[in-house]
Amino acid sequence: MNGTKLAPRDQGAPDYTKFLHPAMARNYGKWDYHERIRPGVLLYVAENGDTLYTVRAGSPRTMSPDLIRKICDIADRYCQGYLRFSMRTNVEFMVEDEADVEPLIEAIKTELGFPIGGTGPSISNIAHTQGWLHCNLPGTDAAGAVKALMDDLIEEFENERFPNRVKIATSCCQINCGRHADIAIIVQHHHPPRIDHTNMQICELPKVVAICPVAAIRPAVVDGNPSVEVVEEKCMYCGACHGQCPSMEIRDADTDTLSIWVGGKGSNARTGPSLMKLAVWGLPNNPPRWPEVSAAVRRILETYKEEGKDWERVGEWIERIGWQRFFEKTGFPFTKYHIEDGPQAMWTYNRSTHVRI
Amino acid sequence: MAEKNQGDNSPDTKELNTPLLDELEEGPWPSFVTDLKALSRKKPQVAQLLNQLEESYEDRWNYWTGTVLNVSGYGGGVIARLSEKKDKYPDLAQFHTIRIIAPPGFVYSTKALRNLAEICEKHGTGILQLHGLTGDILALGFDDEGTFAAAEDLMENGWDLGGSGAALRTMQCCVGQARCEMACFDTMKTTRSLTNHYISLLHRPEFMYKFKIKISGCANDCANAMIGADMPIMGTWRGPMQIEQAKVAEFIDEKGVEYVIDNVITRCPTRCISLKGKELVVDHEDCVRCMHCINVMHKALKPGKERGITICLGAKRTLKIGDTMSSVIVPFMPLETEEDFEKLTDLIDRIWDFWNDNSMDHERIGEFIARVGLATFLEGVGLEPDPRMVDRPRTSPYIKFEELAPGPFEGEQKQEPPVWNREPESSESA
Structure with a gap:
């Protein structure tokens, strides 16, 4: 830096107390309950009766500074200059007065083109990785694959029609930065480096x-x-x-494929956290819209929607009906590659006579 | 930046030519392609970015190489990328990402967000990702000089760089008590306090490998800690949960008794809830704080009043020994006072010391515990075994009982290491 004075180092995490919506600051630690009043809109009620309506909008995650400014314009106009992002890259706009909800939604839809949803038993925005846009290791893209998939699934973002929430993740290599999810898409390689x-x-x-x-x-x-x-x-x-x-x-444009994994969850509600398991393998890495992946994900989702009971996550639903029926109902083949290998494998075999015949 | 200035921007690389990406402008979900195309009119390097991405789509191949670049005084926070097609796309010769520590809970004022966008646009492309899976704000598209200048400008404005490499990583938490009645402790405050307490370890990689802490206010785990963090810190409570029977009755009147049986009573993992008329009876001793019944009947039920945290250790995705999941290390501790916080950092210090002294290169803590065994690990960090740390006792009978083995050399005292979760009986015994 040519001997110029350096800015202060090691300042750490920003002071969030400056970034809290006034209703959040007032009622910090004093919230009483919340309700989903419709898909994409949550009402939080404080002990003193204060209300905070939260409108959740799906973002593309990767955003230009002008798009960020447009988001800020809306938050300035309706939300007293505050907003937040959810874990799954949704933008959350908050208003205290119910009368502001409709105009806010209208502004989000017309000025940003963002859909409203992702609450309750819906599909939330897809957690994804960097892909060809900026990673050094990827076998496929992330933002594009997510865009194509969410185009297909947008109705399920905008409605709450599943037994429970569905978290989807994509990863562009086997390191799998997208991590576990109810449904996850991963690249697989097929020969040594x-x-x-x-x-x-x-x-x-x-x-x-x-x-x-x-x-x-x-x-x-x-x-x-x-x-x-x-x-x-x-x-x-x-x-x-x-x-x-x-x-x-390790990558090979001609032979790399995509696979779909199901049943991961981090939440401890009802059952403990669970890892996702292989459902479908050998799907083509087919940009720009990966239609084979969308079709397979949709087939799993439709079956889950039909068969799952209230509050069951994808993995809990499959645990209840058994993997045999999962493969029967979705129509995907169970193959020798679905059987675990490695040191823990024997604990994944059926070690009882409990069999649906 | 001589290279950049001499770059021959032939028309075909300056103009957008992205037939495949154009297909991602169709459809109802907001398109990053449309947005970046608009940006490319201001920022010519974004046109080159899209053109290179188009080539990736055509070839199903990636054109970025990773490298290392550090801001003065920092050992991480910059994800440096060089384009393999720099001759064709000279503005991508250096095209780095800066990780920036996000405000805990991802809350922003528009003033702060505009400030962020302005700085990143001034020194780079201004492309922001809110947020990366690491919990950072990601700012894309800086050359070397732009990275240094942006970092100074960011830090001048109160922002700081995030973690990368074999270091403590940027922490992440749920919205917590700022907007959630279920949060059992102050996740935002804890995140900021821990971040700032350990900030040097976040900026200067000193560990054997990465270490991620994620913080959720309750067992619902909105911060994705249980399967995504080396150390999940999870909100919980001690004693009975709060039940408002009048609201239970209202819920039953509204939803029907069958709904409550199917979705509350039978879904309880320890079957500790039963119905007596319109009253919910809970055997609190068996409640494992899973949050399910509270999720369903969130007006009638609430976490108990004596709140605190459960600390787990060990989750990571599959490389190298396969997936590891987090398991319980501290079943319960309060996290209210300064002393509580000091007790927590004391434990974290012990964990890091033992892990870093004994782990192999590139060994995450979950892999380390799997290798040395939980019992050895507990002894190493000074924690007493607790049945809540395991699903079941062992089945293998091959055990080295220290008490039953021949003693050590005559006259040698067995050194008892200090134990974190037991108060010293008296100072004389030390």
């Missing part, structure tokens, strides 16, 4: 060796250069080495 032996000097080789979960990588000298070799029988194509070393290319 292709090693650029001429460019391994950019990587810390001991780390490359150590990061392999199945110890398939070992040091080797190739054409006089220090490098590594991969025991292909052991390799499970996870791409851990690729994250560690870009010269271990």
